Every structure is written in C-alpha cells, then in structure tokens.
Amino acid sequence: IDAHDDATLRAEMEELYPADISGILYELDTDAARYLLALLDKKVGSEILTNLEVIDRREFLQSFTSEELAHYVDEMDSDDAVDLLNEQPIQTREEVIALLSDREQARFILDLLHYDEDVAGGLMQKELIKINLNTTVNQCIEEIRQQAENVENVYSVYVIDDADKLLGRVSLKKIVLARKNAKIADIYEEDVIFVETYRPVQEVAEVMQRYDLDAVPVVNVQGRLLGQITIDDVVDVITEQAELDIQAITGITGDVEEEDDTIWKLVGARLPWLIAGAVGSLMAATVINNFNTQLSKIAALAAFIPIIGSTGGNVGIQTASLIVQGLAEKSGLSATVGQRLAKMVLVALVNGLIIGSLAGSYCLLIGEPRLVPVVSLALLAVVLLASFMGTITPIALNRFGINPAIASGPFITTVNDLIGIGVYFLIASLVLSI
Amino acid sequence: IDAHDDATLRAEMEELYPADISGILYELDTDAARYLLALLDKKVGSEILTNLEVIDRREFLQSFTSEELAHYVDEMDSDDAVDLLNEQPIQTREEVIALLSDREQARFILDLLHYDEDVAGGLMQKELIKINLNTTVNQCIEEIRQQAENVENVYSVYVIDDADKLLGRVSLKKIVLARKNAKIADIYEEDVIFVETYRPVQEVAEVMQRYDLDAVPVVNVQGRLLGQITIDDVVDVITEQAELDIQAITGITGDVEEEDDTIWKLVGARLPWLIAGAVGSLMAATVINNFNTQLSKIAALAAFIPIIGSTGGNVGIQTASLIVQGLAEKSGLSATVGQRLAKMVLVALVNGLIIGSLAGSYCLLIGEPRLVPVVSLALLAVVLLASFMGTITPIALNRFGINPAIASGPFITTVNDLIGIGVYFLIASLVLSI
Numbered sequence: 084i085d086a087h088d089d090a091t092l093r094a095e096m097e098e099l100y101p102a103d104i105s106g107i108l109y110e111l112d113t114d115a116a117r118y119l120l121a122l123l124d125k126k127v128g129s130e131i132l133t134n135l136e137v138i139d140r141r142e143f144l145q146s147f148t149s150e151e152l153a154h155y156v157d158e159m160d161s162d163d164a165v166d167l168l169n170e171q172p173i174q175t176r177e178e179v180i181a182l183l184s185d186r187e188q189a190r191f192i193l194d195l196l197h198y199d200e201d202v203a204g205g206l207m208q209k210e211l212i213k214i215n216l217n218t219t220v221n222q223c224i225e226e227i228r229q230q231a232e233n234v235e236n237v238y239s240v241y242v243i244d245d246a247d248k249l250l251g252r253v254s255l256k257k258i259v260l261a262r263k264n265a266k267i268a269d270i271y272e273e274d275v276i277f278v279e280t281y282r283p284v285q286e287v288a289e290v291m292q293r294y295d296l297d298a299v300p301v302v303n304v305q306g307r308l309l310g311q312i313t314i315d316d317v318v319d320v321i322t323e324q325a326e327l328d329i330q331a332i333t334g335i336t337g338d339v340e341e342e343d344d345t346i347w348k349l350v351g352a353r354l355p356w357l358i359a360g361a362v363g364s365l366m367a368a369t370v371i372n373n374f375n376t377q378l379s380k381i382a383a384l385a386a387f388i389p390i391i392g393s394t395g396g397n398v399g400i401q402t403a404s405l406i407v408q409g410l411a412e413k414s415g416l417s418a419t420v421g422q423r424l425a426k427m428v429l430v431a432l433v434n435g436l437i438i439g440s441l442a443g444s445y446c447l448l449i450g451e452p453r454l455v456p457v458v459s460l461a462l463l464a465v466v467l468l469a470s471f472m473g474t475i476t477p478i479a480l481n482r483f484g485i486n487p488a489i490a491s492g493p494f495i496t497t498v499n500d501l502i503g504i505g506v507y508f509l510i511a512s513l514v515l516s517i
Numbered sequence: 518i519d520a521h522d523d524a525t526l527r528a529e530m531e532e533l534y535p536a537d538i539s540g541i542l543y544e545l546d547t548d549a550a551r552y553l554l555a556l557l558d559k560k561v562g563s564e565i566l567t568n569l570e571v572i573d574r575r576e577f578l579q580s581f582t583s584e585e586l587a588h589y590v591d592e593m594d595s596d597d598a599v600d601l602l603n604e605q606p607i608q609t610r611e612e613v614i615a616l617l618s619d620r621e622q623a624r625f626i627l628d629l630l631h632y633d634e635d636v637a638g639g640l641m642q643k644e645l646i647k648i649n650l651n652t653t654v655n656q657c658i659e660e661i662r663q664q665a666e667n668v669e670n671v672y673s674v675y676v677i678d679d680a681d682k683l684l685g686r687v688s689l690k691k692i693v694l695a696r697k698n699a700k701i702a703d704i705y706e707e708d709v710i711f712v713e714t715y716r717p718v719q720e721v722a723e724v725m726q727r728y729d730l731d732a733v734p735v736v737n738v739q740g741r742l743l744g745q746i747t748i749d750d751v752v753d754v755i756t757e758q759a760e761l762d763i764q765a766i767t768g769i770t771g772d773v774e775e776e777d778d779t780i781w782k783l784v785g786a787r788l789p790w791l792i793a794g795a796v797g798s799l800m801a802a803t804v805i806n807n808f809n810t811q812l813s814k815i816a817a818l819a820a821f822i823p824i825i826g827s828t829g830g831n832v833g834i835q836t837a838s839l840i841v842q843g844l845a846e847k848s849g850l851s852a853t854v855g856q857r858l859a860k861m862v863l864v865a866l867v868n869g870l871i872i873g874s875l876a877g878s879y880c881l882l883i884g885e886p887r888l889v890p891v892v893s894l895a896l897l898a899v900v901l902l903a904s905f906m907g908t909i910t911p912i913a914l915n916r917f918g919i920n921p922a923i924a925s926g927p928f929i930t931t932v933n934d935l936i937g938i939g940v941y942f943l944i945a946s947l948v949l950s951i
Contacts, residue, residue: 100710102727228694236731237690255689256671260662276534292756293536295749297670297731314748315729318755322726325759326842332766333838333925334831340843346860350867353835360831361872364824365879371820372883378819382812385819386805389934390798392826397768397794397927401787404767408760409774426780433784438795445799449806491767493831500823 093122101130109139113146129158132167138344141170149175153182161191162208162316168192169200194309203287204280206320207301207310210234213241214267216250221263223253238298241308242271249300249308251275277302280309285324288317331488332404334360356493363497367392367504374508377515383451384511387458390442391507394462395469395499398434402427402473403491410481420478427470435466457514461507468506469499527556535564543573547580563592566601575604583609587616595625596642596750602626603634628743637721638714640754641735641744644668647675648701650684655697657687672732675742676705683734683742685709711736714743719758722751765922766838768794790927797931801826801938808942811949817885818945821892824876825941828896829903829933832868836861836907837925844915854912861904869900891948895941902940903933 096104096119104123108116108131120128132140132155144152144167152171156164156179168176183189191209198204212230214223223240231237239252251273261270277300278287291299291314301310330336334356339348371378371388378384406423439459446454473495477487530538530553538557542550542565554562566574566589578586578601586605590598590613602610617623625643632638646664648657657674665671673686685707695704711734712721725733725748735744764770768790773782805812805822812818840857873893880888907929911921 100708100728102729224693227690231690231694237688238731254671255693256661256665259658259689259693260665274534292749292752294534295536297672297748314731314752315726318726318748318752321752321755321759325755325762328759328763329766329838329842329925332763333834335835335838339839346863346867349839349860349864353832353864353868354871356835357828357831357868357872358875360827361824361875364827365876367823368820368879369883371823372817375816378816379813382809382816383806385812385822386802388819388822389801389805389826389938390795392823393794393798393830393930393934394791396827396830396930397791398787400767400927401769401790404763404769405773405783408763426783429780430783430787433780434787434791437788438791441792441795442799445802449803491763496827496830500827504823 089122092119096123096127101127102134105131105134108135108143113143116143117146125154126158129155133159133163137166137170138340140167144171149178149182152179153184156192157183157185157188159188160208160210161188161195161310162206164188164192165195165205168196198280201284202280203278203282203284203301203312204309206284206287206316207280207312208316209310211241211300211308211311212237213243213247213308214253216242216244216268216271218267219263220258220261220265220267220270223258223267224263227258236313238311238313241275241300241311242267243308247307249275249277249302249306252300275300278312279304284317284320287312288320288324291317292321327486328407328488331486332400332491334493360493360497363501367501370501370504370508374512377508377512381454381515383449383454384457384508386449387442387454387461387507388504390458391461391465391503392500394438395465395503396496398431398466398469399473399495399499400491402431402470403477403487403495406474406477407487407491410477410487420475423474423478424471427474428467431467431470432463435463438466439463453515457507457511460514461503461510464506464510465499465503468502469495472499472502523556526553530557530561535561536568539565539568542569542577547577550577551580559588560592563589567593567597571600571604574601578605583612583616587613587618590626591617591619591622593622594642594644595622595629595744596640598622598626599629599639602630632714635718636714637712637716637718637735637746638743640718640721640750641714641746642750643744645675645734645742645745646671647677647681647742648687650676650678650702650705652701653697654692654695654699654701654704657692657701658697661692670747672745672747675709675734675745676701677742681741683709683711683736683740686734709734712746713738718751718754721746722754722758725751726755761920762841762922765920766834766925768927794927794931797935801935804935804938804942808946811942811946815888815945815949817883817888818891818942820883821876821888821895821941822938824892825895825899825937826934828872829899829937830930832865832900832903833907833929833933834925836865836904837911837921837929840908840911841921841925844911844921854909857908857912858905861908862901865901865904866897869897872900873897887949891941891945894948895937895944898940898944899933899937902936903929906933906936 111119120131156167168179180189180192194209212227212234214226227240237255239254240258241249242251242253244250251271252275253267253271257270276290276294276296278290280301280303298311298313300308301312303309335352336355339352439462442462443455443459446452446458476495477490480490481487545553554565569577590601602613614623614626628643646661646668648660661674671689673688674692675683676685676687678684685705686709687701687705691704710724710728710730712724714735714737732745732747734742735746737743769786770789773786873896876896877889877893880886880892910929911924914924915921
C-alpha cells in the first residue's frame with residue numbers, strides 16, 4: 084500500500100470478498116484506507132462501507148465530501164443508505180441526498196428517513212420485486228429483469244393489486260417451474276405473513292423466527308406494500324439485543340468495546356453502576372454502624388456479612404434472569420404474577436433451607452452455636468426476600484417499558500445487599516436479645 | 518375439541534400456520550394434542566413437530582409408536598428429522614429409520630447421524646438442488662422440477678462436477694433471467710463461500726453473518742458437496758448461544774424455564790452456584806474471624822465489608838463481560854493480553870480513585886477519620902485486583918475451551934469477595950497497627 088502499486092492492489096482485492104476488505108480497513112490508518120477504497124469498484128466500495136461498524140464508520144467518513152458519499156450511497160440498499168446517512172450531520176445528509184444520481188434511490192431514502200430505528204419501517208428496504216395480479220408468468224419474468232438490478236437477493240415476488248395493496252407472494256421456485264403463459268393470479272399464494280411499519284423490531288424478529296421467514300413484506304395501515312425486511316437485518320437486531328441484555332446484566336451503560344474505545348469512555352460506561360453500588364453499600368454501612376454495640380460484644384457477627392450479601396445478590400440475579408427469559412418468550416399463556424410468586428416461594432424455601440443449614444453447620448464448626456439460629460434464619464429470610472425482589476422487579480420494569488434485563492444486574496444485588504444486612508442484624512438483636 | 522367435531526376443527530386449523538398450531542398444542546393435554554395432530558395433514562403435522570421445543574417434544578412423543586413417528590419423519594427436512602430422532606431412545610430411532618417409506622430420506626438421515634450437534638455437519642440438511650456444470654438452463658429447470666419437491670426454500674442452485682465436487686452456484690434469479698439454451702458453465706458464479714463438515718457451528722454462524730448469506734453449502738475434506746445450512750437454523754444457534762451466555766452470567770446451570778419446569782428442576786439449576794457462593798463467603802467468614810480482636814477494638818471496620826465485596830464483584834463482572842465480548846468478536850487483530858492488561862489497569866485506577874474517595878468521604882462523615890486511608894486504599898486495591906481477575910479469567914477459560922461467559926458470573930464475584938476481604942483486613946492491620 085505504501086508503494087501505491089495500484090495494479091497489484093486492485094488485483095489482490097478482486098480475490099477478496101467485501102466483508103474481508105472491511106476487515107483489512109480496520110487495520111489501516113484513515114489515509115491508507117481512503118486510498119484503498121478509492122481503488123475499488125464503486126459497488127464493492129459501497130458494500131464495504133455498509134459492513135463497517137457504526138463507530139468506526141462515522142469517524143472514517145468525516146473526511147469524505149458529500150460528493151464522495153453520494154457516489155457510494157447511490158449503490159447501497161436503501162436501508163443501509165439510511166443507516167449511514169442517519170450517522171451524518173443533517174447538512175451532509177441533505178447534501179448527499181441532493182447529489183444522488185439515482186433519483187429513485189433518493190426517493191426511497193426520503194421515504195425511509197421518516198421511520199424510527201426501532202420499528203419495522205426503520206428496518207425495511209424499499210428494494211423488492213412486486214408484480215400486478217393480472218400479469219402472466221412471462222410478463223413477470225420481464226418485470227423481474229427490469230426490477231432485479233436493484234435487488235440483491237430475490238426471495239420471492241410480491242403480488243399486488245392496482246392500488247399497490249399486498250395480496251400475496253409467488254416464490255421464485257414457482258415462477259421457474261410454471262408455464263410461461265400461466266396467470267400470476269392462478270399460481271400465487273394468498274397466505275402471506277406481513278408486518279406493519281409501526282411494529283417494534285423485536286416483534287418483527289419474533290415473527291420471522293417463528294415462521295422461519297427469509298424476508299417479510301412491510302405494509303402501511305391501508306395494506307399498501309411499502310418495503311421488505313430481510314433476515315440478515317433481523318440477525319443483526321437479535322445479536323444486538325443479546326449484547327444489550329448482557330450489558331444491562333453486567334452493569335455496563337452504553338455501547339462500548341474494550342478494544343476500540345478510549346479509557347475515558349470505558350470509565351464512563353462503568354462508573355454509573357459502580358457508584359450506585361457503592362452508595363447502596365454505604366447505606367448498608369450505616370445500618371451496620373447502628374449495630375456497633377452488638378458487634379463489639381459479638382465480633383463473630385461480622386463474619387457472616389459476606390454470605391448474607393452474596394447469597395442475596397446471587398439469588399436475586401438468578402430469579403430475575405429466569406423471569407426476564409420468561410417475559411421475552413411470551414410462549415403460550417403467561418402465568419399470572421401470583422402463580423409465578425407461588426412457585427418462586429417454594430423454590431426459595433428449598434434453596435434457603437439448604438444454604439441456611441450449610442451456614443448453620445459452619446457456625447457450629449467455628450464454635451459459635453448461639454449464632455446458628457441467627458445465621459440460618461437470616462439466610463432463609465434473605466433468600467425469600469431476594470427471590471421476591473427478583474420476581475417483581477423485572478415484571479415492574481417491563482410494565483413501565485424499561486428493558487427488564489437491568490433487573491438482573493447490579494441494581495438487584497445492591498438492593499438485596501441492603502435488605503439482607505438489615506434483616507440479619509434485626510434477627511440478631513431479636514434472637515440474641517442484644 | 519372435547520366434542521370431537523372433526524370437520525370444524527380441520528377447517529379452523531387450515532386457517533392457521535403450523536407455527537401457530539404448535540402454540541395451541543402447548544395448551545392442550547397429551548391426548549387432546551394427539552387427537553388434534555392426527556386430524557391434520559401429514560406435511561403440516563411434521564412441521565408442527567419440528568417447531569415444538571425439545572423438552573416438550575420428547576415428552577409428547579413418548580406415547581407415539583415407531584410407525585406413527587416414521588409417518589411424520591418422512592415429511593421432515595433431513596436436519597430436523599435427525600434432531601428429533603436424536604431425542605429418542607436408540608431402539609426407537611432405528612425402528613423409525615427402518616419404517617420410513619421415503620428411502621432417500623432414510624439414507625439422508627443415516628448420513629447425518631454421524632455428525633456431532635456442534636459442528637457444521639450436525640446443522641446441515643441434505644436437501645438441496647445441485648446441477649452438473651455441463652447442463653443447460655433448460656435441463657437445469659427440469660432438474661429443479663424433479664429435485665425441488667423436497668426442498669422448501671430454494672436459495673440457489675449449486676454447481677458440481679462429475680465427482681460431486683462443489684464448483685460454484687447460480688442464483689435462481691439468474692436462472693429465471695437466462696436464455697433457455699444458455700450453458701450453466703457460462704452463467705454460474707465460481708466464487709462461493711462454503712464450510713467444511715467439521716467447522717464448529719459458532720464459526721458457521723460467524724461466516725453467514727459476515728457475508729450476509731441465506732444458505733451456505735457444506736463440503737467434506739475432498740470438496741464434495743454434502744449438504745447445506747440455511748439461515749433459520751443459524752438464527753436458532755445465535756439465539757441459543759445468547760441464552761447460554763446469560764445463564765452462565767447469572768449463575769444458572771442447565772436449560773431451565775421458570776414457567777415450564779418443575780420446582781425440583783429449578784432448585785437444581787440454581788443450587789450449584791448458590792452453594793459455591795456460600796462456600797466462598799464462608800471462607801471469607803474464616804478470614805474475618807481471624808481478625809476478631811481487631812474487630813472488637815474497632816467495630817466500625819465491619820461496616821465496610823459490604824462495599825468491599827460489592828465493588829469487587831461489580832468491577833469483576835464488568836471487566837469480564839467486556840473481555841468476553843471482545844473474545845467473541847475477533848474483529849481485526851486481537852490486542853495482546855499485555856495490551857489489554859495495561860488498558861485495564863488505567864481504567865481501574867481511575868474508577869478505584871473515584872470509588873475510594875467516595876468511601877473515604879463517608880468515613881469522615883461518620884466521624885471515623887482513621888479509617889479514611891484504610892478504606893480508600895483497600896477499595897483502590899480491590900478495584901485493581903478485581904479488574905485483573907476479570908481480565909485473565911475469561912481469557913484463561915477461553916484457552917481451555919470453556920465458555921468464557923462463566924467468568925462474568927458468580928465465580929468472579931465469589932473469588933473477588935474473598936480476595937477483597939483479605940486485602941481489606943490486611944491493609945487495616947498494617948495501617949492501624951492493630
């Protein structure tokens with residue numbers, strides 16, 4: 084690359100898939116990456132830009148003029164083009180749209196910019212193949228020839244009426260196998276699963292997984308066919324949602340990556356929950372300090388502070404994560420909150436008794452028999468309370484439209500820590516009458 | 518259903534998609550479900566069985582005879598058939614295979630039974646459309662007509678030579694648009710991404726996501742085309758992996774569901790990590806007990822046990838989850854362990870100083886100025902140690918082929934709890950000379 088040996092580079096790049104060239108770009112500095120991209124075919128270049136990670140792409144494209152951007156955006160699928168433009172400042176966005184030489188693409192993009200990222204409309208692409216009900220297979224093939232240029236993967240051909248209303252679909256397989264003069268009206272399938280533009284992307288992902296679809300048509304409220312969502316975009320949604328859930332559980336805020344982001348960004352992503360946890364623990368410290376006199380009498384009481392905290396935290400996280408999983412699946416009839424609580428209480432009782440006896444035996448082992456009832460009772464209570472919190476917190480968050488996975492994270496451990504310590508010392512002062 | 522009104526039920530079921538009927542079956546008891554299934558078309562019935570969750574399916578099918586099973590297995594895609602048979606006892610499995618009326622299906626299944634579930638061979642289906650290089654488009658369409666009956670979604674037609682070696686692919690779009698007498702050799706694409714039978718499924722999922730593929734052909738070491746993997750199976754792999762990661766993080770062992778499983782199963786899924794956590798905390802209790810005399814002198818020391826434990830746990834989980842995420846992405850060059858550690862130390866220093874000052878100020882607030890250096894120093898040390906553990910644990914687990922997500926779970930909190938308590942009391946006795 085340093086030698087600027089255009090011919091060799093071009094030949095080498097031709098051997099590679101765009102996704103692989105994207106990988107190479109990550110390892111180059113901005114100038115080298117721009118040089119390499121300029122060498123490539125416009126179509127390949129636009130695919131590479133589509134593949135780049137959002138954060139890197141935004142940075143990389145800062146040095147591009149609107150003309151250069153338009154050059155690549157012209158070649159993209161409309162949904163990818165909109166994603167890229169949404170990352171740009173408004174002025175650049177409008178300049179690029181004005182500069183597009185493919186006016187149909189410009190119209191597609193303007194249509195799609197209306198939609199939020201998290202509904203079906205924001206995920207769909209305008210490129211698709213549609214055919215009027217009254218055409219023959221032969222005319223259909225001619226239409227495919229004309230429309231197919233823009234459409235990367237043809238999954239099926241959508242059948243519409245004169246008002247653009249979605250009526251059904253014909254698979255390419257059927258078209259290949261049909262007689263040339265057969266009517267589309269006679270061979271198309273009326274049963275077609277579609278989604279409305281306003282459906283949340285999570286719902287779209289569920290529908291596509293449930294019915295094993297490769298692509299799903301998107302319609303507006305009047306049933307007019309507006310676009311389609313393909314499975315590759317949905318796979319990205321599923322992967323992203325899983326990452327978000329894991330970040331919520333592990334107490335990381337914002338989308339950061341350990342390798343790519345700066346130290347300040349990484350600190351910022353961790354601090355909120357660390358501070359929340361610290362504040363919660365300092366509240367627990369205040370509780371403990373109130374039992375100062377009891378502690379100086381029986382110092383061994385302090386030894387069980389960790390098991391109270393960790394058991395409460397672990398039970399809370401386990402319970403919450405099972406509830407979150409249940410909420411996400413929505414399969415069949417959901418159990419009522421009451422039924423969930425009843426089952427939870429039983430499971431907690433068994434677990435609490437086992438952990439309580441374990442800790443009770445330890446008390447005997449270290450020669451503190453008077454602590455046996457305190458520690459085992461406290462643990463049983465902690466397991467029950469933690470299970471209760473782990474059950475209701477995600478359900479409550481979900482009702483308020485907050486990602487319930489947060490409930491499996493530091494929030495629940497902090498709250499349970501605090502509750503647990505309070506219960507422990509309360510039981511201690513009651514049982515030991517100190 | 519109770520009225521056994523066959524005609525009405527059949528008519529109603531015809532309105533529904535198989536995936537929806539599966540949902541209904543979950544709400545029926547076994548006898549009603551069997552009755553309903555028997556009413557349905559064989560093809561629809563086999564799709565429904567394919568859609569059922571593994572645990573429910575195993576239970577439901579226990580009452581089926583091998584003949585009945587064979588009846589449905591005949592109609593399934595070979596990969597789904599193998600999944601279902603693998604859940605049955607060996608005797609049933611062999612009986613069913615012997616009873617299949619579709620002998621090609623039986624051969625397909627026997628081929629696929631060799632492969633482990635977690636490699637490409639275990640995920641592939643034998644159904645696909647392949648065509649010899651030397652045929653014309655017209656012959657190709659004829660071949661599709663013959664082969665397509667078994668193939669649900671035709672993504673593309675694979676091109677092979679006389680020895681069944683994979684040479685490339687032709688999209689259905691190209692076939693639709695090509696002249697009838699064109700040679701396949703002239704229109705097919707040589708660049709085709711494939712996977713070998715022995716590739717881990719995770720790798721297959723990555724390849725398909727990276728190149729946005731709907732289907733990928735599977736070849737053996739000699740390059741012979743053996744089957745294909747379709748995107749819907751890979752979506753299932755991705756979803757399952759995400760669920761496994763979340764279970765590992767939240768300390769749940771085994772695949773349980775809060776709504777469906779029995780209380781004993783739920784208890785069993787939680788107990789291992791609860792007990793591990795309890796044992797860790799009791800080891801911490803032993804450490805604390807060793808500092809009994811110091812504690813009775815300065816009872817306020819006990820108040821900071823929770824913040825030491827929770828900060829260590831939270832930092833450890835955060836760090837580990839970012840490292841796990843980095844390990845999973847493998848994008849570009851991976852940073853070395855040294856580089857990761859250096860960055861981690863800096864982030865930990867900043868976070869440790871902030872949390873340390875916060876807790877230090879609290880000491881002043883409660884009128885314990887002598888504890889300021891102890892608590893802040895201990896927290897700084899805890900954050901550093903927890904970050905270190907959070908960095909090396911997942912990397913080490915990953916090297917030994919264990920799911921590194923485990924490192925973001927109760928394991929790391931337990932270990933960090935123990936280390937933290939030790940460090941805290943050590944610093945306390947050094948600084949306060951008690």
